């Protein structure tokens with residue numbers, strides 16, 4: 001058994017307030033070194049933190065560790081505001097990456113619905129690893145997160161229309177997920193793996209939209 005967050009118990013995701021910290025210059029995500037890594041469509045990923053600080057996106061289990069205790073890569077020098085954002089939250093992060101998602105049709109996106117492998121090698125008794133998103137750049141056609149409790153059952157679906165600055169946390173090992181991004185420009189988003197612990201719980205509570213704090217616990 002792992003520790004899980006009460007705030008995710010009901011739906012498996014929570015939409016937070018928009019990011020309101022220091023402005024993040026677009027060059028921080030546009031100038032990163034990306035690697036060709038396919039997950040959830042036509043994607044490239046820029047690793048900001050990896051298992052051992054190398055410029056690669058593999059699961060931490062390939063290095064014998066669970067998806068936490070991430071080590072900053074050389075990309076940290078290119079994106080100091082993104083690094084500060086993660087470090088200010090202060091929890092135990094694993095993979096930290098910027099995704100660059102190229103446009104697709106909705107039917108193509110739905111074929112990419114998947115669950116993540118976040119908790120391999122994560123020992124019983126420690127916190128369940130979930131993922132947080134900070135949306136960085138969109139284009140006029142709105143991106144939409146598609147989440148399903150059962151991947152083949154649209155009746156279990158939630159859709160979240162995304163916009164830059166949006167923050168959300170998803171248990172992506174529970175919910176099948178994909179983003180439909182119509183484009184025409186790429187969508188960029190910061191994705192961080194977090195261990196469920198007091199720090200991340202407190203941070204989520206601090207970021208809930210006004211009036212939602214008591215209702216969701």
Ligand SMILES: [Fe+2]
Nearest residue numbers: 040115116172
């Ligand atoms: Fe995923």
